[in-house]
Amino acid sequence: MEASKMTKHPLIIEEWNGSSSTKLFKTATITFSPSLQIQRSVNGFNHVWRRFLDAFVPEASSSLPGFPGSVTPDYVPFQVWDSLQGLSTYIRTMLSTQALLSAIGVGEKSATIIGATFQWFLRDLTGMLGGILFTLYQGSNLDSNAKMWRLVADLMNDLGMLMDLLSPLFPSAFIFIVCLGSLSRSFTGVASGATRAALTQHFALQNNAADIAAKEGSQETMATMIGMALGMLLARITTENPIAIWFSFLSLTMFHMYANYKAVRCLTLDSLNFERSSILLQHFIESGQVFSPKEVSTMEHVLPLWTTLRLSKSAKPLHTNVKLGLRVSTLDHSEIPFVDIVANSSYIVTLAKYLLVERKGTVSVVVHKDSTAEDILKSYIHALVMVNLTVEQKSLHLECQSWMDKHYESFVQKLKLAGWKAGRLLSHSIIWKAHWSLGEKTD
Structure with a gap:
């Protein structure tokens, strides 16, 4: 009787593999019947290949979808170009290191260990x-301009490697050149x-x-190993052939710059x-709508603004005329924004979380020390509106305040609907803040 039940209803156990519930795949099926049967769903190669990929692509927790659902859509194209630029970097590193060691004196009888050690130190x-x-002067801007x-x-980094490659050509200026190259690479490291981390x-x-950072480390390690192998091969081929060395280095550098730009x-973001706030506000003023993050990504600059403004004939962006976080002690008595209005609007000024100062077309924002990220976003948008009205030569304060009262809440709401994370990074860029309050009257 029991045997017939087993024949009619065999016990089936399935084997699944994977760290994410939505990314599991079946590896085997075991059927318990009068004769035990084991059927494998995938071959050994596919299983090994999947395990190999697990070391390089990010997954998520067991209750959430894994790759590619665990990352943003721009992750894969960025990592492809980033890996290619990293590969070219490690190949060139072998050429620049070979030149640097030669300049220090490795392989020469006249070179001393203490001299080489001091130069390296x-x-x-x-x-x-x-x-x-570099961290002192630019650390607060790295998040917002990643x-x-x-x-x-x-x-x-390209400049640093170029300095290493040039060092053997100018023995009298060797220390200066290698120190300049090291200084350049230190900016790169920071x-x-x-x-x-921001990306x-x-x-x-x-x-x-954490998982994404770990998998990126694996990708970089793989690119490093391949790049070092190719670099050693290239260094061996181009040994004592300066033309071949420089041609290889410059060609790889051009590719490296292109791959970084594409990345x-x-x-x-x-x-x-x-800059993104400026682009979004200008479009909103003109059309009443806001761009999506993908649309803005094709419009924003990826190089420092001063490198492109000289080549462009268009008007300067609004944000170039706004200074967020003005140092109050640098103001003249006549420029302090609350001196003239404190008698009539003392209560409003006391509650304000920011104040605006307009000087020769530039609007500076004095930020209150207790201001929140929302307050700072509002102050910055207010300043951009004021710059826009200054360009159009309209009455500043009344027109500006009227626009803020009518449109600001709608603007912020449309930003959120379009997928923007409003205000989080702007507050990171402020160093100087202020506090104001009304003291007691003196006789």
């Missing part, structure tokens, strides 16, 4: 000091590391930033910075 020391200074600084970081947070859709152009 001075080179590294310059780079460390440069990294600290695309620009990611590209600038790699261009500075900017690249900081922007990498990882952007890619992570399911609180899986940052692939990014569709949904956080507001100065």
